[in-house]
Amino acid sequence: MLLLGIDIGTSSVKVSIVDANNQSVIASAQYPDTEAPIISLQTGWAEQSPDDWWQQTQHALARCHKTGKYNAKDIVAIGIAYQMHGLVLVDKNQKLLRNSIIWCDSRAVELGDHAFNAIGKEQCLTHMLNSPGNFTAAKLAWVKQNEPDIYNRIDKVMLPGDYIALKLTGEITTSPSALSEGIFYDFQENGISGDVVNYFGFAREFFPEIKPVFADHGRVSIQAADLLGITAGIPVAYKAGDQPNNALSLNVLNPGEVAANAGTSGVIYGVSDQLKADPQSRVNTFAHVNHQDDQKRLGVLLCINGTGSFYRWIKNTFAQVLSYQQMNNEAAKSPVGSNGLLMLPFGNGAERMLNNKQVGAHIQHINLNLHTPADIFRAAQEGIACAFRYGFDIMRETGMNPTVIRAGKTNMFLSEVFTQSFVDATGVPVELYENDGSLGAALGAGIGAGIFASPKEAFGSQKKIGTIEPRDIQRMENVYRNWKSLLQTHLDKA
Template identity: 50%
Template sequence: MYYIGYDIGSSSIKVALVEAETGKKIIVLNEPQNEMEIVSLQPDWAEQDPEIWWQHICVATKRAIREANIDASKIKGVGISYQMHGLVVVDENGSPLRNSIIWCDSRAVEIGNTAFTELGEEKCMTHLLNSPGNFTASKLKWVKENEHEVYKKVYKYMLPGDYIAYKLTGEITTTKNGLSEGMLWDYKENKVADWLLDYYGIAPSMTPKIVENFSNQGFLNEKGAKESGLPIDIPVVYRAGDQPNNALSLNVLNAGEVAATGGTSGVFYAVTDATIGKSTRVNNFVHVNFEEKNPRIGKLLNINGAGIQYRWLRNNMGDETYESMNHKAAKIAIGSDGLVVLPFGNGAERMFNNKNIGTHFLNLNLNIHSSSHLFRAALEGIAFSFVYGMECLKDDNATIGVIRAGNDNLFRSEIFSNTVATLIGHEIEIYNTTGAVGAARAVGLTDGDFEKFGSNISKNDHVMTFLPLQNSESYQVAYQKWKKELEIILTHNK
């Protein structure tokens, strides 16, 4: 028997098949082979057609079944991970009325900031644990204000994962964790934040029915089964945003455990049991195993400009590979001979209160600096941004016990991982897993045995551990120089 998991990213759709009994990976692949298009009609806008996600899911599912050479009838459940904070609006027939406004779109920043001011910091932080910010609710308000003809036809709003669950089952539903990602969940009242919808002038009837995680959230209907290649009547059991799901994939489920991601964007996601919001630079979400009597909150510190910075360098430096870039960077001393890179060129940064400060290459000396210095300074700059983010998390009362990360882009670099581990003073455990694998394994959690789930991850997926280096002085000096340059830019942008 098998479970299947999807991870709906903004660059590709990933699918994984795992053995139901052991969680062993059978196959992991992604579609399309090149990155999916992000439509940007104006600066800082980002949209995708949700039907494209579905098309790639169908292709990827059939590929996975074919290439794994398994009997599709033995797939017994579906788990879904998805890009957070996106907005999909559909009419009464379930058809999308416009492109999805995705996570990195910044058009609703001022709408959320105004709501935070007018509704009051105390109300927002005690009930939402966040500012309404640039999240799903504010994006829906933007549609209401700017696309009147579209808005008049809206039957339901959804998160991206809700839309895929709908395509599979024909049922429009959402989850507590999904609503919390959109700033639509009231932690104090343990229900939908209808007062925020009322403030935005949005009808509460637009909110989908809420289903519980690790339960039968809906069964594949004939249309969803035929198009995807999956068996009819199997359940969708689990769905979560990519960062909470990444945490689950890394066995980050309890207070004091932290998941780190070093992909296009960078993330620290710290689990806590405190339903308190303090800083708007850190966002709080219902974690996948949240219960009212046993709350689990994920504190998310996001860095938009992370791996995308290193990818930009690779794409614009000829025939370099990440391996060759890392090799050249390793030949340069810590601190990159004074060259500083601030890697924040991918839109507004929440940890800077939604300022867009851009990427900066500082102190470039044409007589001494080479491409190798650029590679080292970029890796250090991204690592330093993680360290700065960890300081923000600790300021928000996050407790750090253990840090776990996937064996993905940035954490493959010893320079990056050693720099982060040394400056934050914590071990970083590296695991060879993915969000799609985690979503597939989560299908088996209807039994609630999180301890067994976690032990299987430790047994099957642990790769290595980066330890803080004992001699940290040169790292500290380089970080303080970087931080000083950052603070000058932040002051200038006030």
């Protein structure tokens, strides 16, 4: 039996074909080869076309099929992971009404802040565990206020993964996890938030049928099966946001366990069994993939918009002819502290951990007679590591104090300089695993389809690559103090 995992990322879509018998990847591919564009019609705006995600899914799967390593008709279930918080709108004919307003878009901050105050901070934090802030609900409110013709034609409101499931099955469903990441879910009432719906004036009919994350979210239609070369009638058995899915793929499911990811955005994601919230909503609490009414599993999420996106900007600006690995090798030639060069990696929209301020990206203390490309590359990685430390200290305030953090050896964690800087900045060892979002989605489908009795069975063969221990905490602490002082200067101006 084979499982298909689809990971709808900001930069590309990746798919994996996984053998359910031994949980191994038979084939994987992504599309496009260069990073997919983000449409930014105004400063702070960020959109993508959901139909582009669907086209990218088709291309990536076709590449897997071309390997000839498996029979596509042996695929028995599909799982979907997706970029979180995006707003997707369709009419009664299931046609898109506009581009998706994606996770790093900042246009709705003011609307979310007004809702936070109007509904009441305590009410929001005890019931939704978050401020509406800049999440999906506030983005929908922006459409209502600014695009009434589109708003009046809405039949259903979805998250990005819901749309890909719709294209596969013709059916629209959601889950408590998805609704919570949109700030549509009331954890005290275990259902759609009446406070949010009533304040913004949303129709309850906008929201699809609610199912568990691990469930039958529809069966592949004949049309989609013919298009993709797979069997009609197989289930989409799992849908989750990319960060809960990353935690699942690292077997982070129980209170106190913590995962990290440093892709386009940077995330530390810890599991709790307490309905607690950060009073300032700088870190955010959502329903984890295994959350149930009678067994609470909450994902406490720190998100930094500018991690991989910042390092990509560094590459495009200073090192177009180098690969990321070559940049990482150069970075290792610079000492801890990058010879005094400091960077703030905040240039990709409002940062929630900075109270939704936009401080921008900054490079400070450039010495034209001293600094080399190696210093630039290392300072970028140290700046990202310091941003993680800043957010991690906020997580500690909420009671999250892990003794180890699990991460996939991918994206920024492919760099030894970044990984060691992250460990030394946070003071917490990192366990590295072979990990991939599309693999996690595939195995999630196996759980949802009943092929695996539990996540433990699905991820039982996972092997640790190694553990990175703190090595130079004091020197990195000095770097962090200087970095934090620079950040405070710009926060005071924002």
